[in-house]
Structures are given as C-alpha cells and as structure tokens.
Amino acid sequence: MSHFPEVAFPVLVPLFFGIVCLIFRKHIRLQQSFAIISMIGTLGIAAGLFYKVYAGSQILVLNLGNWSPPFGIVFVADLLSMSMVVSASIIGFVVSIYSISNIDRKRQENYYFAFFNFLIAGVNGAFLTGDIFNLYVFFEVMLMASYALITLGSERSQLEESIKYMVLNLVASAFFVAGVGILYGIVGTLNMADIANKIEQLNTLKGFNSGLLLIVSMIFLTVFGTKGGIFPLYYWLPGSYVAPPASVSAVFGGLLTKVGVYCLLRTNSLIFYRVENITGFNYLNIILVVIGGFTMLLGVFGAIVQYNFKKILSHHIISQVGYMIWGIGMATVSAIAGTILHIIHNIFVKTALFLIGGIHEKLTGTNDLKKTGGLANAVPAVSILFMIAALALAGVPPLSGFFSKYVILKAGFDEFSSGANRYLMVFIIVGLITSLLTLFSMIKIWIFGFWGESKTAIRTNDKSYKALIPSVLILVILAICMGIFAETFYSIAITTAKQLKDPTNYYIKAVLQHQMPR
Numbered sequence: 265m266s267h268f269p270e271v272a273f274p275v276l277v278p279l280f281f282g283i284v285c286l287i288f289r290k291h292i293r294l295q296q297s298f299a300i301i302s303m304i305g306t307l308g309i310a311a312g313l314f315y316k317v318y319a320g321s322q323i324l325v326l327n328l329g330n331w332s333p334p335f336g337i338v339f340v341a342d343l344l345s346m347s348m349v350v351s352a353s354i355i356g357f358v359v360s361i362y363s364i365s366n367i368d369r370k371r372q373e374n375y376y377f378a379f380f381n382f383l384i385a386g387v388n389g390a391f392l393t394g395d396i397f398n399l400y401v402f403f404e405v406m407l408m409a410s411y412a413l414i415t416l417g418s419e420r421s422q423l424e425e426s427i428k429y430m431v432l433n434l435v436a437s438a439f440f441v442a443g444v445g446i447l448y449g450i451v452g453t454l455n456m457a458d459i460a461n462k463i464e465q466l467n468t469l470k471g472f473n474s475g476l477l478l479i480v481s482m483i484f485l486t487v488f489g490t491k492g493g494i495f496p497l498y499y500w501l502p503g504s505y506v507a508p509p510a511s512v513s514a515v516f517g518g519l520l521t522k523v524g525v526y527c528l529l530r531t532n533s534l535i536f537y538r539v540e541n542i543t544g545f546n547y548l549n550i551i552l553v554v555i556g557g558f559t560m561l562l563g564v565f566g567a568i569v570q571y572n573f574k575k576i577l578s579h580h581i582i583s584q585v586g587y588m589i590w591g592i593g594m595a596t597v598s599a600i601a602g603t604i605l606h607i608i609h610n611i612f613v614k615t616a617l618f619l620i621g622g623i624h625e626k627l628t629g630t631n632d633l634k635k636t637g638g639l640a641n642a643v644p645a646v647s648i649l650f651m652i653a654a655l656a657l658a659g660v661p662p663l664s665g666f667f668s669k670y671v672i673l674k675a676g677f678d679e680f681s682s683g684a685n686r687y688l689m690v691f692i693i694v695g696l697i698t699s700l701l702t703l704f705s706m707i708k709i710w711i712f713g714f715w716g717e718s719k720t721a722i723r724t725n726d727k728s729y730k731a732l733i734p735s736v737l738i739l740v741i742l743a744i745c746m747g748i749f750a751e752t753f754y755s756i757a758i759t760t761a762k763q764l765k766d767p768t769n770y771y772i773k774a775v776l777q778h779q780m781p782r
Contacts, residue, residue, distance in 0.1 A: 271339045273309045273372040274349050274388040275402075278302050278356070282381030288414045292372050299377040301359045306384065307353040314346040318756065323774035326522050333776050334455035336421070340394035340775055341761040342366040347604065348391040351611045354742070361613070362735040363511040366622055366727055370711060371416045371509070377414075379446075383409035383515065390523050390552040391426065394775055396447065396500040397454045397525065399439050403491075409431050410520065414504065415514045429504040433648070436490040443483035450476055457775035460534050476705050477536070481548060484531050492524030493557040493582050495590055502566065505632070510622020513574060517581050518615030522607050525588045526553075529603065532592055533764040533770060552593025557691045560586030560698040567705045573621045573631040573713060577614070578704055585699055588689060591672045594679060600761035602671030605753060606677075609656070610745055616653045616739035620646065623732050624713060625670055633709060638718030647714045649736050654706035658776040659699045664746035671700060671754065 276508075281302035288294045319325060324341040327333060360380065386406030386781030393399050423781070435643045448454060451462035463477065486497070493501040505517050537546070570576045584606070591603030623646050628636040640647040646715050656663035659670075673695050679689045723729075746753050763770040 268324040268326050268341070270309065270313060270405075271324050271341045271392060271395045272328070274306050274313070274353065275339075275385050275392065277306045277309065278381040278385040278388070282378045282385065285378035285381060286375060289373060289375065289378075292369060295372060295377040296360075296364050299363070299380060299713070300357070302381055303353065303357040303360045303384070306388070307357050309351070310346065310350045310388075313341050314350050314407060317341055317343055317346050318759075323770065325775055326704045327436050332570075333575070334453050334458035337395040337398055338775060339392045340371055340457075340771065341392060342774070343532070343756065343763055344526075344604065345391045347608060347756070348522070349388050349762065351608050352384060352387050352391065352519055352671070354738075355515060355611060355615050356380075357737050358735040359511050359515050360620075362619055362622070362732055365731040366509055366511045366626075368417075368509075374416055375412070376416055380411040380515075383413065387519060387523055391526060394456050395454050395740045396444055396456050396459065399446055401454075403440065403523075404437060405518070406523065408436065410516065414508050414516075416512075417509070417547050425504045425507040426762055428500050432490065432500045436540075437485050440487045440690070441484055443487065446476060446483070447480045455775070456530075456534055456771040457767075460772055461464070461776070463535065475677075481531075481536055483626065485508040485528070485551075487523040488527040488531070489523070489555070489589075491521070492528065492589075493559075493585050494561055495555055496584070497584075498559065498563070501582060502575055505578045506572065508572040509548070510618055510625065512588060512614045513578075514618035514622070517618050518611050521581055521585060522588075522611055524676040525585060525592075525607060528589070529592050529600070529764070532595075533600070535769050549593045549595050551705050552589055553688070553691060554593075556588070557694045558591055558592030559589055564698045564701040564705070568701055568707075568708070571633045571712065573624055573633055573709060574618070576709060577617050577621060577685075578703060580705070583702065584614070584657070585590070586616055586698070587669060587672055587695065588665065590695070594672075594675055594685075594688070596675050596679065597758065597761045597765055598678065599672060599675035600764055601754065601757035602668055602673075602675055604757045604760055605664075605671060606668035607745075608753075609668045609743065612739045612742045612746070613656045613665065616649070616736050616743070617657065619732065619736045620650045620653065622715070623729055623736070624650075625734070626729050627724065628713075629723070630720065633712035635719050636713050637716045638722060639714040642718070642722045642724050645733060646729075646736075649733070649740050650714065651710065652740050654710065655703075656740075656747070658703035658706050664743045664750075665748060667750040667754070670759075671693065684739060 281298050284298050326339040328337040386402050389402030395510045396588045411430050453459055453461050490497045505513050560583050563579050567579035585605050588603050591599045623629055659665040660719045673692055675690045676692045679685045
C-alpha cells in the first residue's frame with residue numbers, strides 16, 4: 265500500500281509555525297522570521313511534491329491512521345491540487361515578505377503572522393483533502409483565520425465590512441454542512457473518490473430519486489459560488505476586500521476566491537462527473553456557462569464606474585472569476601485547461617495588483633484616484649510593474665492573461681464551430697467585451713493614479729516603500745514567464761485537464777487502489 269506522509273506537510277508546516285507565532289506574540293522580529301521560514305519551507309515542499317506528481321506521473325495518497333479507503337482521513341496530491349498548493353505557497357511567501365513593512369506593529373503583536381500561517385494551512389488543506397467533510401473543516405480553518413485578519417486593527421470601516429463578510433460566510437458554511445449531510449445520506453460515504461463511485465452505481469438503480477443529487481449540486485454551487493464571488497452572490501465582495509491593509513486584501517483577492525472556484529472544479533469533475541444521464545443534470549453546465557457570462561460582464565461594469573483603486577481591483581476579482589466558471593461549465597478538456605491556467609494567472613496577477621495598490625496608498629495616503637497622480641515620474645519602477653500587471657490582467661499578449669483567456673475563448677469557439685453549442689458565441693462576445701473593458705479600467709487607473717501631475721504630496725522621502733517592491737517584482741516576473749513559456753504551462757494544464765476528465769482511471773483509482781496508470 266502506497267503511503268506518502270509528505271503530502272500533509274504543506275498543511276502541517278504553516279500550522280506548526282502559526283502556533284509558534286502565537287507563543288512569541290511580543291517578539292515581532294522572531295514572528296517575521298518564523299513566517300518567512302514557514303513559507304519558504306512550505307513552498308519548497310510543495311515544489312518537490314509537484315515535481316514528483318508531474319515528472320513521476322503519479323498521484324500521491326496519504327491515508328492518516330493507516331485506515332484503508334474509503335474510511336479515515338485522506339490527502340490526495342494530484343496535478344490540480346499540487347498546482348494550486350504551489351501557487352498558494354508562492355503567494356504566502358511574497359505576502360509574508362510584504363507584510364513586514366506593510367502591517368503595523370500593533371497588528372503584528374496581535375497575532376497577524378499566526379493567523380496568516382493558519383490561513384495558508386487552511387487553504388492548502390482544502391486543496392489536498394480527499395474527504396468532503398474535511399473540505400468543510402479546512403474551509404472553516406481558512407475562514408476563521410480570515411475573520412481574524414479582516415478585523416485586526418478594529419477600524420470602523422473594517423468592522424462594518426467584516427460583519428457582512430462573516431455573516432454571509434457563516435450562512436454559506438451552514439449550507440455546506442447541510443449539503444454534506446444530504447450527500448452522506450444518499451451515498452453513505454465522505455471519501456470523494458468513493459462518492460463518485462457510489463453515484464455512478466446509483467445511476468443504474470431503478471426508482472432512484474435523482475432530485476436529491478440535483479439539490480446537492482445546487483447547494484454546492486451556492487456555497488462555492490458565494491465563496492468564489494459569482495453572480496448573483498458577489499455583492500459582499502468589493503467592500504469587504506477594500507477595508508483591510510493591502511497584505512490582507514491581496515491574499516483575500518488573489519487566493520481565497522480561487523479556493524471556491526477550485527472546489528467547483530473538483531466537485532463537478534469528480535463527484536458529479538457522470539450524471540448527465542440523471543434528469544436535470546444536463547442543465548448544470550448550461551447554468552455554469554450562463555452564470556460565468558453574467559459574472560464577467562457585471563463584475564467589469566462595476567469596475568469601470570469606480571474611482572477607488574482597491575474597489576476597481578475588487579470588482580475585477582468578480583469579472584475574472586467569470587471566465588473560470590464559464591470554462592468549468594463548458595467542461596471540455598481544452599476549456600478546463602484554460603480555466604486552470606486562468607486561475608493560476610489570476611492568483612499571481614491579482615495579488616500583484618493589490619500589493620501595488622498598497623504601495624500607491626502608502627505614497628499618496630489615499631485610494632481615491634481623483635486625488636492622486638504623478639507616480640510615473642516619482643516612482644517609475646512601481647509604475648512599470650503596475651503597467652505589466654494591468655496589461656496581463658486585461659489579456660494583452662504576450663503576458664499570462666492573454667494565453668489563459670485565449671485557451672478558454674478558443675475552447676468556446678471550437679464548441680460553437682462544431683455545432684454542439686451554438687449559444688456559446690454570445691459568451692465568446694461577452695468574454696471579448698469584458699477584456700476590452702478590463703483594459704479600459706486599467707488605463708483609467710494609469711491615467712488618474714500614475715500619469716500627469718500629482719494632486720497630492722507623494723511621500724517618496726519615506727524610503728520604506730522600496731521594501732514592498734520585491735514581492736510585486738516576483739509576481740510580475742511569474743506573469744511574464746507564464747506568457748513566455750506558455751507552451752510548458754499549457755502542457756501541464758492539458759495533462760491536468762485530461763486527469764480531471766477521466767477520474768476513474770486517475771483520481772479514483774489512485775485513492776481507492778493506490779496506483780496511477782502510466
């Protein structure tokens with residue numbers, strides 16, 4: 265029986281250092297050092313696991329307590345989960361460096377780095393777990409840490425937005441538990457690979473009430489859609505992500521919403537992957553495509569009317585998630601590959617833009633673009649980094665966003681050309697319009713925030729802003745590399761998508777039989 269204890273390390277390492285940071289509350293330098301050591305260690309382990317999964321053509325499975333599947337807690341490292349864990353670990357590393365200068369001493373003394381580590385542990389746990397109930401558990405670990413981070417500082421604007429954030433996520437969590445309970449009542453197991461097997465067996469039973477599975481799928485769509493910020497469940501997001509410091513906004517905007525998208529991709533490709541024969545499920549993908557289109561368009565409409573740096577970026581979280589949901593809904597290999605590329609691209613670029621927003625606020629003292637300007641002359645390095653990240657978000661070649669959007673849009677066009685789904689042309693047009701409007705809003709930030717004459721004093725005398733630049737630089741370089749080496753990233757994404765489209769011979773077989781086809 266295969267046994268890979270290292271699969272749990274991306275969760276255990278930040279969890280351990282989070283506890284250590286709790287112990288050394290008053291020792292700020294130690295906490296900062298522990299946080300960086302934690303993230304370097306987590307990233308190193310994640311990179312090693314990814315190499316083993318990709319180069320070794322295997323899925324790594326860890327059954328805690330040596331329980332045979334489907335019993336006990338199981339961690340699964342396949343290409344999708346490890347791509348996400350590596351991306352999350354990179355974000356953890358760069359934001360921990362950025363936080364040293366961005367987060368004030370009071371917040372650091374009140375367990376900021378401890379909660380940050382717990383957040384990364386929860387995120388990585390959600391990516392790695394192979395158990396639907398433990399997916400809920402890791403969601404709660406992630407959310408409890410996020411509740412603490414969003415309220416640290418106790419500023420009025422933070423508290424107002426955090427109440428909305430917490431209440432909505434608590435309601436979503438309650439629905440999550442209900443969905444898990446109904447699903448367990450139907451199949452009698454919590455192991456996701458075993459659930460997929462049991463659902464396939466139920467399809468063959470006469471008189472089986474397929475409506476219950478339809479209800480579960482809608483509950484999961486609501487829960488993960490709320491956490492991902494999809495239409496019409498996104499209204500809480502823009503305000504909530506504006507209130508905290510840039511470090512917190514960056515990890516929330518760049519990473520947390522993608523956990524919800526990941527869960528939609530995982531459950532739709534694994535648990536409900538062969539349910540098109542069940543009454544009602546043939547409409548599920550259409551629902552996702554339609555929701556994706558509305559999410560794209562309404563998110564970008566929200567962005568173009570704003571003049572607050574962070575609010576523009578927050579609305580773009582929504583619009584970019586729309587592309588991902590659309591790709592999941594199309595459900596072809598190329599569409600899923602494009603979705604995976606777009607998730608990873610957006611994790612890097614959106615985090616970079618929020619971090620740049622923090623530098624902009626530090627230099628100008630405001631997020632109101634109407635009161636700023638002149639940064640292009642005062643801080644050209646920051647301006648160049650913003651321009652590259654902004655163009656990547658809009659999908660300008662040869663940057664990362666162009667290739668991820670191209671793959672998704674081409675997948676839609678191929679489906680349209682084949683005659684399978686004629687309605688997709690509408691959403692292709694929506695996707696193109698969204699990209700153009702994204703570029704428009706990014707140009708607006710450039711014109712008002714960076715170009716022209718400064719409308720307020722730029723605090724370039726405070727050299728501490730320079731310590732914030734390396735974190736942004738790392739992420740911008742990654743966005744450039746995803747564009748330059750697009751073929752390599754696409755190859756990984758296609759391999760991942762093929763695994764997701766054939767879970768019986770990959771994920772399910774690896775979890776239940778501990779072997780991977782070669």
